Amino acid sequence: MSHAVLREERTKTQPNGSDLCLACGLCCNGVLFDQGVLLPTEFDLAHEIGLTILTSDDDDTPTFRLPCACFQQGRCSTYRKRPEACGRYRCDLLQALKTQEIDLDAALEQVAQAKALIAEIELLIEDTNVSESTSETMGEAMSIWQRAQQFAQRHGLRLHSTEFTRSFPQIQLKISALYLLCDRHFEHFMSKPADRL
Numbered sequence: 094m095s096h097a098v099l100r101e102e103r104t105k106t107q108p109n110g111s112d113l114c115l116a117c118g119l120c121c122n123g124v125l126f127d128q129g130v131l132l133p134t135e136f137d138l139a140h141e142i143g144l145t146i147l148t149s150d151d152d153d154t155p156t157f158r159l160p161c162a163c164f165q166q167g168r169c170s171t172y173r174k175r176p177e178a179c180g181r182y183r184c185d186l187l188q189a190l191k192t193q194e195i196d197l198d199a200a201l202e203q204v205a206q207a208k209a210l211i212a213e214i215e216l217l218i219e220d221t222n223v224s225e226s227t228s229e230t231m232g233e234a235m236s237i238w239q240r241a242q243q244f245a246q247r248h249g250l251r252l253h254s255t256e257f258t259r260s261f262p263q264i265q266l267k268i269s270a271l272y273l274l275c276d277r278h279f280e281h282f283m284s285k286p287a288d289r290l
Contacts, residue, residue, distance in 0.1 A: 123160035123236025
C-alpha cells in the first residue's frame with residue numbers, strides 16, 4: 094500500500110476533534126479555567142472582540158476572563174479571531190481522542206456526564222429569592238464554580254467547608270463528582286494549577 098493510501102485511511106479513521114470540541118466548550122465556559130493567557134500582541138484583538146483583560150500585581154502575564162464573553166450559545170462567536178491560547182489548547186480528552194486511546198462516542202459520553210452534573214448543580218443552587226442581577230459579576234457570565242461559591246456565600250458558608258458539606262451534602266457530592274470527572278478526563282486539577290488556559 095502506498096503512503097498516500099495509508100495517510101488517507103488514517104485520516105478517515107482518526108477524528109479531527111471538531112465534533113468533540115463543538116459538543117463540549119468546558120475550556121471556554123469557565124469549568125476548566127478561570128483565565129486564558131493573552132500574548133502582549135493580542136491586547137488590541139482582546140479589546141476588539143470584547144474580552145475582559147485581567148492583570149495581577151503578582152504576575153505580569155496578561156490574561157482574559159473566563160467564562161469567555163465570546164462563548165455564546167455553545168459556540169465561539171469569534172472563532173477566526175480568537176487568542177492563540179484558545180487555538181493551541183487541547184484538553185486531555187481531546188488528546189486521548191487524537192491518539193485513539195478513546196473513541197468519539199466515549200469522549201462525547203464524558204462531555205455529556207460533565208454537562209449533566211453542571212445542570213444538576215445549577216438546579217440545586219438555584220435560588221428564586223435572589224435577583225437575576227446578582228447571578229452575574231459586573232454583567233459577565235459566571236462559571237458553575239463561581240455560582241456555587243456565590244451560593245455558599247449567600248448562606249454564610251465557604252464552599253467545600255465542613256459546614257457547607259453538612260448543610261448541603263447533595264450539592265457538595267455533585268461538585269466533587271464534577272471536579273473529579275474534569276480532573277480525570279479533561280484537565281488534571283490535582284497535579285497542577287488549572288486556573289489558566
